[in-house]
Amino acid sequence: MRNEPTPQQIAEEKIYRTFGLNDEEYARILELMGRQPNYVETGIYSVMWSEHCSYKSSRPVLKKFPTSGPHVLQGPGENAGIIDIGDNLAVSFKIESHNHPSAIEPYQGAATGVGGIIRDVFTMGARPIALLNSLRFGSIEGDGAENVRNRYLFGNVVAGIAGYGNCIGIPTVGGEVVFDERYTHNPLVNAMCVGIMTHDEIAKGFASGVGNPVLAVGARTGRDGIHGATFASTEDPHSKERSAVQVGDPFMEKLLLEACLELIATGEVVGIQDMGAAGLTSSSSEMAARAGSGIELDMLKVPRREEGMTSYELMLSESQERMLVVMKKGREHIAEEILSKWGLEAAVIGRVTDDGMLRLKEGDETVCEINVSTLVDDAPVYHRPSARPAYLDETLAFDPAAVAVPSDLTETLHQLLRTPTIASKEYVYQQYDYMVRTSTIVRPGSDAAVVSIRGTRKALAMSTDGNGRYVYLNPRVGGQHTIAESARNLVCSGAKPLAVTDCLNYSSPEKPEIFYQFEESCAGISEACVALGTPVISGNVSLYNQTNDIDIYPTPIIGMVGLIEDTDHITTQEFKGAGHPVLLVGPQTTGAIGGSEYLKVVHGKVAGDAPALDLTVEKALQDAVLTAIQSGLVLAAHDLAEGGLAVALAESAIGGKLGATINFASGQRLDEALFGEAGSRIVIEADQANLDALERIFNENGVPFAVIGETGGDRLTIKINGEAAIDEAVEHLEATWRGAIPCLMK
Amino acid sequence: MRFAVLVFPGSNCDIDAVKAVEDVLGEPVDSVWHTETDLSQYDCVIVPGGFSYGDYLRSGAVASLSPVMGAVKEHAAAGKLVIGICNGFQILTETGLLPGVLRHNDHLQFRCEISELRVENTDTAFTNDYEKGQVIRIPIAHGEGNYFADQATIDQLKANNQIVFTYHGTNPNGSIENIAGICNEQGNVLGMMPHPERAVHELLGSADGKAMFTSIFRTWGEKHGA
Amino acid sequence: MMIAKIHVTLKGSVLDPQGTTITKSLNSLGYDEVRDVRIGKYMEVKIDTTDRKIAEERVTEMCEKLLANTVIEKYEFELVEA
Amino acid sequence: MMIAKIHVTLKGSVLDPQGTTITKSLNSLGYDEVRDVRIGKYMEVKIDTTDRKIAEERVTEMCEKLLANTVIEKYEFELVEA
Numbered sequence A: 001m002r003n004e005p006t007p008q009q010i011a012e013e014k015i016y017r018t019f020g021l022n023d024e025e026y027a028r029i030l031e032l033m034g035r036q037p038n039y040v041e042t043g044i045y046s047v048m049w050s051e052h053c054s055y056k057s058s059r060p061v062l063k064k065f066p067t068s069g070p071h072v073l074q075g076p077g078e079n080a081g082i083i084d085i086g087d088n089l090a091v092s093f094k095i096e097s098h099n100h101p102s103a104i105e106p107y108q109g110a111a112t113g114v115g116g117i118i119r120d121v122f123t124m125g126a127r128p129i130a131l132l133n134s135l136r137f138g139s140i141e142g143d144g145a146e147n148v149r150n151r152y153l154f155g156n157v158v159a160g161i162a163g164y165g166n167c168i169g170i171p172t173v174g175g176e177v178v179f180d181e182r183y184t185h186n187p188l189v190n191a192m193c194v195g196i197m198t199h200d201e202i203a204k205g206f207a208s209g210v211g212n213p214v215l216a217v218g219a220r221t222g223r224d225g226i227h228g229a230t231f232a233s234t235e236d237p238h239s240k241e242r243s244a245v246q247v248g249d250p251f252m253e254k255l256l257l258e259a260c261l262e263l264i265a266t267g268e269v270v271g272i273q274d275m276g277a278a279g280l281t282s283s284s285s286e287m288a289a290r291a292g293s294g295i296e297l298d299m300l301k302v303p304r305r306e307e308g309m310t311s312y313e314l315m316l317s318e319s320q321e322r323m324l325v326v327m328k329k330g331r332e333h334i335a336e337e338i339l340s341k342w343g344l345e346a347a348v349i350g351r352v353t354d355d356g357m358l359r360l361k362e363g364d365e366t367v368c369e370i371n372v373s374t375l376v377d378d379a380p381v382y383h384r385p386s387a388r389p390a391y392l393d394e395t396l397a398f399d400p401a402a403v404a405v406p407s408d409l410t411e412t413l414h415q416l417l418r419t420p421t422i423a424s425k426e427y428v429y430q431q432y433d434y435m436v437r438t439s440t441i442v443r444p445g446s447d448a449a450v451v452s453i454r455g456t457r458k459a460l461a462m463s464t465d466g467n468g469r470y471v472y473l474n475p476r477v478g479g480q481h482t483i484a485e486s487a488r489n490l491v492c493s494g495a496k497p498l499a500v501t502d503c504l505n506y507s508s509p510e511k512p513e514i515f516y517q518f519e520e521s522c523a524g525i526s527e528a529c530v531a532l533g534t535p536v537i538s539g540n541v542s543l544y545n546q547t548n549d550i551d552i553y554p555t556p557i558i559g560m561v562g563l564i565e566d567t568d569h570i571t572t573q574e575f576k577g578a579g580h581p582v583l584l585v586g587p588q589t590t591g592a593i594g595g596s597e598y599l600k601v602v603h604g605k606v607a608g609d610a611p612a613l614d615l616t617v618e619k620a621l622q623d624a625v626l627t628a629i630q631s632g633l634v635l636a637a638h639d640l641a642e643g644g645l646a647v648a649l650a651e652s653a654i655g656g657k658l659g660a661t662i663n664f665a666s667g668q669r670l671d672e673a674l675f676g677e678a679g680s681r682i683v684i685e686a687d688q689a690n691l692d693a694l695e696r697i698f699n700e701n702g703v704p705f706a707v708i709g710e711t712g713g714d715r716l717t718i719k720i721n722g723e724a725a726i727d728e729a730v731e732h733l734e735a736t737w738r739g740a741i742p743c744l745m746k
Numbered sequence B: 001m002r003f004a005v006l007v008f009p010g011s012n013c014d015i016d017a018v019k020a021v022e023d024v025l026g027e028p029v030d031s032v033w034h035t036e037t038d039l040s041q042y043d044c045v046i047v048p049g050g051f052s053y054g055d056y057l058r059s060g061a062v063a064s065l066s067p068v069m070g071a072v073k074e075h076a077a078a079g080k081l082v083i084g085i086c087n088g089f090q091i092l093t094e095t096g097l098l099p100g101v102l103r104h105n106d107h108l109q110f111r112c113e114i115s116e117l118r119v120e121n122t123d124t125a126f127t128n129d130y131e132k133g134q135v136i137r138i139p140i141a142h143g144e145g146n147y148f149a150d151q152a153t154i155d156q157l158k159a160n161n162q163i164v165f166t167y168h169g170t171n172p173n174g175s176i177e178n179i180a181g182i183c184n185e186q187g188n189v190l191g192m193m194p195h196p197e198r199a200v201h202e203l204l205g206s207a208d209g210k211a212m213f214t215s216i217f218r219t220w221g222e223k224h225g226a
Numbered sequence C, D: 001m002m003i004a005k006i007h008v009t010l011k012g013s014v015l016d017p018q019g020t021t022i023t024k025s026l027n028s029l030g031y032d033e034v035r036d037v038r039i040g041k042y043m044e045v046k047i048d049t050t051d052r053k054i055a056e057e058r059v060t061e062m063c064e065k066l067l068a069n070t071v072i073e074k075y076e077f078e079l080v081e082a
């Protein structure tokens, strides 16, 4: 017999607490069930009511995101969102975090994060066509034990992402990496997947139709990752049972992907969902809840990897590469045939019922009976207290006059290009197969990646962005920046931004100051989404990213997808030829240096307000630049981000192996003009002959601009008010920028 | 001319090879599952890239034992054309159709980039549309492309002019003699780590791989009077 | 000189995708008697020392720090004179 | 049941870049006494048989066909009852 605590013991010895349920939650379960839950039932409630599955702290905030639009086919709530891109085509995408597992086992943690997000997308019936990621680590400079550990985490997370994505054959086309002490014990590993399908191929996670068979498909269930969802919702993952680490099998997932797409195409699938966090528990109850049905499973029929597994273990395991499928009655053999062609198993483990219950049996014995809606709809919701953080008074009081303008600004530029956050990420993406599927037109290294759609002239642009420091300094404006920068990256590549997926990485929501950051930044995200017409169609929340009282920066990461109507519009950031005017489009002054990478790297300060951003100006800028690109008037476009104008110019010059002479008038401090990071600004290169046409477009949209110089030569020379501020050979800038990370990782 | 592109569990460049044949030549091309044992209707067999069987144990090892590889041996023995690209090259060496082995890159990392190759031998069915010594840009994407063979084998490869492509400039994986691709003694079986099927449109960053497909088609046409 | 012969293998409950794939492949090649394959690493580390006790400590450290990933792997070694 | 404990290692004359890299990292971590590292594979194959002689033949075949690449690797195994 099972050696499990009895319902009485669970109540009396408060065993539920070790599962992460508090006393009130347990009392609520008693009320909902009208009896004491047994061990399996307690386990099931605890994972379904964990922060990770129930979003109990974040739900009230997430509800405020704009989620609809004429092109939205599926908003948040399914495994991934879906948008329409015309021609009967639809695009599905989502981003997800795997922060806690990656902190413990970086290679497998990152790899299984990639595996999970791919399953979310092909579950919708979409063929995955691209992967992106967004990563945060502590500093990799220096020889302290923590720096060594950060390098280890960085190196292995990247290798894990590569290992999984390369093997399964989906190109990893873009992403971002930021290094900051605040992430030392809490690296962030967010992975995004984009898939494409025709409208009739859309599948959903519905368990409907009484009597329809429920199948477990793919890998067998093992003892790995039990309580992973709870574990992702607690403060110190390191103290948790380490056997919770799961190992990914990308080969198995490749077979599962092909088999599932083939299976969905038969039209015999009623519903399908991947077994991600909380495995069989969440997939079965969520599929039943969406359909308003019930599910009955015979646990003895669940294919397992190890002998002697209990129902509790089977329900809570997070073994990878598994799916739950509901087939039309009598059609289960079709699933079995297709899966076996791919060398995989499909086992009928239960059926759909109409009594709204999740009922588990071991043969004839019923071992669990829970009303599905109590797991999903009655999950607790917390309206956490919120309080403006005290540190804001101090950071906002920052006076730029307190720091001096460096005397050698060329050296300052080198310093910025060398800083790992700005330096070339070639070390990272040369480990990713970004070309497989032969559709990658703009490879990693530009503002956004571009993937063509075979059989059309269309292409998709995509990027991931986030700036935790801005959000820290001004949660509301920081949140707006995240969306604005993402959209601006897409526009620079020639795309119209369409929709957003978000991954919200924060510290403990139980701290009022953190909750304030969360609430405010989400409000900023919503405002920017509305202003730019990009609804949120999917997302993920990762809380409790803190260790030893160090909270990570509040770090919402945005994944955005845009549509390029014609591959002729594709634009990249590098300078294309000599003798072309260089324009700065958008506000011509930068505001202060607050929140900038420059202030942090050169002066060691994280202070000031987030850089200025006006959403109306941003929208006008994006519309104008997109119109200009679509009219064929733009040779190169690059948005200004970390490091401001000087770094953007250097990147365009390095990419094009071509210099430029810049000369503009400014009433600002030199460091502000060069390195300040105000939003809504784009540098473009254009043909002299097109200047008039460009002027017309910018004027019509009310967007300020100025010709600030010309491409040519092999040096980047920047003069302000006629006086040389920066003057350096492009080759030297390139050596600094390209060499920085490889040198640190040697 | 009929092409077969083999598909093993875990192949992932099979579609790209099919697209390249269609786009460059417009000739018929079939995807052929690894359990097939008859390839007699095909003129050229492409063993594509990817991670057959996850590359578990050794890349190409498990796939080299699949039923279809028996048919590939017959196909090669009959003097018909076989190209192994990346994982396909690894499968061909594991099968013994080509000498040597492909080991982990010397820096132990996966490497994806557009690399420069020198065409060393233009007397093969695969390369006669190139100039001898021509430098072409073809993508690589592999973790185990470090070609190795003992000295006797290398001497033989040289004596028979079996080294078809070498890396120009930097060697991305530590391969001996900068070898990027070799053929068998008869010249009808080619293995290469770089991906010509990824270099068939300017939009993809290079179209230098096209000439491989046109070479194959021209050679076949001359032989069959087409 | 001593040689540390080190075996690094996956912990019992950790999934071994390589092993599973090779098991299936051996079965399909006609080796039906094969029930399970587990794949690990074997390393020989040559050490310039004569003190067995110190060697033992140092090799343990190397395994913990670099040679094994103790989150999912376990290790074992013996020392032989070379 | 028997378990074949198989060691697959590189032939003596073949360079081991992985081993060289690990030697260097161990040295740079302060393990100066490490002279050389060679990396191989260790496999445990569980076989449903009781006949040692047949098992030996069959395992040899598996090694030749799949488990080792005899162009650069050599193998060795012992059989233990499980």
Ligand SMILES: Nc1ncnc2c1ncn2[C@@H]1O[C@H](COP(=O)(O)OP(=O)(O)O)[C@@H](O)[C@H]1O
Pocket (backbone or CB within 6 Å): A132, A133, A134, A135, A172, A173, A174, A175, A176, A177, A421, A422, A425, A428, A429, A443, A444, A445, A446, A447, A448, A449, A464, A465, A489, A641, A642
């Ligand atoms: N983790 C990563 N994965 C893939 N590509 C990356 C990654 N990090 C950075 N890149 C690529 O490097 C380029 C520059 O990155 P970043 O400086 O973050 O760009 P931006 O500031 O324009 O968002 C982008 O093209 C991006 O796709």
Ligand SMILES: [Mg+2]
Pocket (backbone or CB within 6 Å): A447, A489, A639, A640, A641
């Ligand atoms: Mg950018």
